Amino acid sequence: MATHFNFDINPARILFGVGQLNAVADEVRRLGKKRALILSTPFQRVDAERLAEQLGPLAAGVFDEATMHTPVTVTVKAMDVYDASGADCVVAYGGGSTIGLGKAIAYRNDAPQIVVATTYAGSEVTPILGQTENGIKTTVRDSKVLPEVVIYDPELTVGLPVAMSVTSGLNAMAHAVEGVYARDGNPVSSLMAVEGVRALRDALPVIVSQPTDLAARGDALYGAWLCGSVLGTVGMSLHHKLCHTLGGRFDLPHAETHAIVLPHSAEYNAQAAALTLEPLAKLFGGSIGAGLYDFARSLNAPLALKDLGLQETRLDEATDLAVKNPYWNPRPIERDAVRSLLQRAWEGSRPR
Numbered sequence: 001m002a003t004h005f006n007f008d009i010n011p012a013r014i015l016f017g018v019g020q021l022n023a024v025a026d027e028v029r030r031l032g033k034k035r036a037l038i039l040s041t042p043f044q045r046v047d048a049e050r051l052a053e054q055l056g057p058l059a060a061g062v063f064d065e066a067t068m069h070t071p072v073t074v075t076v077k078a079m080d081v082y083d084a085s086g087a088d089c090v091v092a093y094g095g096g097s098t099i100g101l102g103k104a105i106a107y108r109n110d111a112p113q114i115v116v117a118t119t120y121a122g123s124e125v126t127p128i129l130g131q132t133e134n135g136i137k138t139t140v141r142d143s144k145v146l147p148e149v150v151i152y153d154p155e156l157t158v159g160l161p162v163a164m165s166v167t168s169g170l171n172a173m174a175h176a177v178e179g180v181y182a183r184d185g186n187p188v189s190s191l192m193a194v195e196g197v198r199a200l201r202d203a204l205p206v207i208v209s210q211p212t213d214l215a216a217r218g219d220a221l222y223g224a225w226l227c228g229s230v231l232g233t234v235g236m237s238l239h240h241k242l243c244h245t246l247g248g249r250f251d252l253p254h255a256e257t258h259a260i261v262l263p264h265s266a267e268y269n270a271q272a273a274a275l276t277l278e279p280l281a282k283l284f285g286g287s288i289g290a291g292l293y294d295f296a297r298s299l300n301a302p303l304a305l306k307d308l309g310l311q312e313t314r315l316d317e318a319t320d321l322a323v324k325n326p327y328w329n330p331r332p333i334e335r336d337a338v339r340s341l342l343q344r345a346w347e348g349s350r351p352r
Contacts, residue, residue: 005187010232013148015150016152018214021051023151025058031148035088036058037060038060038090039094041064041095048064063078065077066097069097069132075108078104082105091114099117100131106147114151116153118160120171121228122229124150125150126232128140129142138244163301165207166259167253167302169200171254176192176193176280178234180277181272182237189234196222198223203217203220203223204299205299208299237330238333239261242341243261246261246305252309260308263289264345265341266288267290270288270289272331304347310346
């Protein structure tokens, strides 16, 4: 029986389904705007330019320098382009890097945001901005950061490389795993977390074997939306602190880092949060840490931080940063235990 809890619903308009990319122009107008700056990574510039052509006079131009961990230096440059182009809103076309840049712009000038999600990041439905400056990644939670409109069109993810699909999906799962044991968790967010993880668990193996399966691509987007929505309503714990540390200080790739750390951070909290983790553990054979590891291995996901280029000699530095000003966590943050966690993640060892 549900007892006392709080649940804040983040206001956002979600457009889901094949062909929804065609709704971007109408959404710009619905927001009462006339000039949208389209954001992308260099890799997706061609797609962004195609969208600009589709928008015609509603497009203020394309800024294609979005990069992972949202460096403040890039945001400053994007702000200059935004002002010079006469833009009055942004359209972020892509995954977490591009979405992060759109959020960073909105945090500074309150620009309305439309996100066209092409990965399974999930960050498009959170009021959380993670940005990096001088090698330190910090997070901000602010209503200005939450995009007003999110478009999920499964067709846009069919071309997402399988390896990126897998790590992006595991990244989304991490949001939900932490969500079930969050200090401010609630029955509603927990239901969303379990359903989101289940959808991704079922969809990712199909995507690996049949990358163009549109139904599986849609199910993965659905799962990512739910997992991201969980992160948007509850606090973060040890897993996200570790990944923010590793990404901000050592410039490790975002999704791959989440994918590698997830089984180990989940195992760290397995006993302290056994009751709340039980529904998720059941999805992976009963053991949350080992189950997530075996699932990732079955998808040929990266398993070791050393394979991302992190030197073993930097693990002590990473540990010290991770335990400094820690996020709330169901199990106390113990330096030696965190150091052991990072060692296993570096080696790619299966959680015990």
